[in-house]
Amino acid sequence: MALWEPREETATDPTANTIPYAMNMSIPSILLGLGLKCLLNWGMVALQRSHIWRTFIGFFSVSLALADTALTLTLTAIHLQGDCFLLGLHLSRHHVCLLVQIVGEIYSVLQWPVVAVAGVDHYCTVSQRLQPVPIRNRTAICSFLTGLLWNVAFLYVFLLSDFIPVLEDQSPYLLRQCSVFHMPQILQVAMVLFLTVGCALLILHAGCPIHSYRGPQYLSLKDQTIDQSVTQSRRDIVHQALRIFLNTWALFLVFLAVLLLLPAGIPTYLGLNVPWLCFLNSLLIGVVLCAICPASQLAQGLAALPPDSFCNWRLSSTAEHRI
Incomplete structure (x- = not known):
């Protein structure tokens, strides 16, 4: 039984053109965008391969690259065959649109939590408020947090959010476009x-x-x-x-x-x-x-700096250059 009833987008549906942040895109363009995204993802992961496992955001980047790759391969196979069975499920091009919308909603939900967790991770590293964590323990913590965020976002979209997929009322064999949403986050x-x-x-x-404010008292x-x-x-x-x-x-x-x-x-x-x-x-x-x-x-040079492949954060005690 489905967790929600997809809304069919038809020419007589008065809400078809009033859905916020929605636009129509052809399925080939969606697959092309996902393919280019996968190439960029793995290119960035390879660029940071020497320290990708040292931060939470590195772990999450790898998990995101894997998720995008799996999504792209699955959607491409469904689109090319048009009508297939996968793990006992009957899939058609309607499911291409459905999966794109569901995964996109999960990505939207993940935006702010990823920023928050990564910020806390960097704060603990720079401030040294926590004792240095062994590599094995840090790997376990980052893996747990990454899996937790994915699962919480998945459950939120399916059980708690008011997200409703939008599907066109067309035959799977004639379906060429999908309604996709914008990401305001x-x-x-x-x-x-x-x-x-x-x-x-x-x-x-x-x-x-x-x-910081020190009060009205006079300072020596x-x-x-x-x-x-x-x-x-x-x-x-x-x-x-x-x-x-x-x-x-x-x-x-x-x-x-x-x-x-x-x-x-x-x-x-x-x-x-x-x-x-x-x-x-x-x-x-x-x-x-x-x-x-x-x-x-x-x-x-005593402060612990989080790894960054793009910025050199070696600062000095006095600024030699001004903006």
């Missing part, structure tokens, strides 16, 4: 990113002090000197982190800005990919470094 993350970078630039260029000359040193050190770390991040990902930020201005969005089955996760990995590392700011440890 990636635009939400992009908006938060632009606000964060914009606020950092405004604070730095305005010369606002970046330190020694305390004032220490406070100014800490403030300057924190500002230098923010300067350097922002410069390193923008030098690497400036073109990608331009692409996101254009995407925000366009009416068309990213299909859900393409929104979550390994290049996007690599971008988020660099962003989260920069944010954690700016928030914790272990300036003395960074200067001496």
Whole structure:
């Protein structure tokens, strides 16, 4: 028994053209997009193969590449045969559209949880709040968290969300297009990113002090000197982190800005990919470094830095370059 009743999209259905974030795409274009996505995924995984297993986001990237590959091969086989049996199930091209919509919804649900877990992982690494975890234990923890997120997202989509697939009322042999949804979550993350970078630039260029409030009491000359040193050190770390991040990902930020201005969005089955996760990995590392700011440890090379194949996060105690 199905967990939901798919909504059929017909010419007389008044809701057919009012479904939010929906658009029609041909099945071959969907398969082509998934194939190119798989190539990008595995290319990025290969680029990070030396340290891919050292972070949660690396484990999740591998699991995402495997999921996309399995999805692409399955959908291609169903589309080419048009009507087949798999594990006792009768599959047709209607199931191509159904699987694309279900997997896309799962990817949408996973966006913010992946960001949150990866941020906590980097925070624990940089701040050294936790004792160094043996490689075997860290592998087990990251594998558990990756599997947990996939299972929770799957159960949420099937049991708790109000997601309803949209299927066209056509013969499987005549079906050539699928209704796919846009992913608003990636635009939400992009908006938060632009606000964060914009606020950092405004604070730095305005010369606002970046330190905690100490109350109305007067500070001794020694305390004032220490406070100014800490403030300057924190500002230098923010300067350097922002410069390193923008030098690497400036073109990608331009692409996101254009995407925000366009009416068309990213299909859900393409929104979550390994290049996007690599971008988020660099962003989260920069944010954690700016928030914790272990300036003395960074200067001496003592701070533990999460691996990043795109940005070199070796910071010094004083910024030599300004943005």
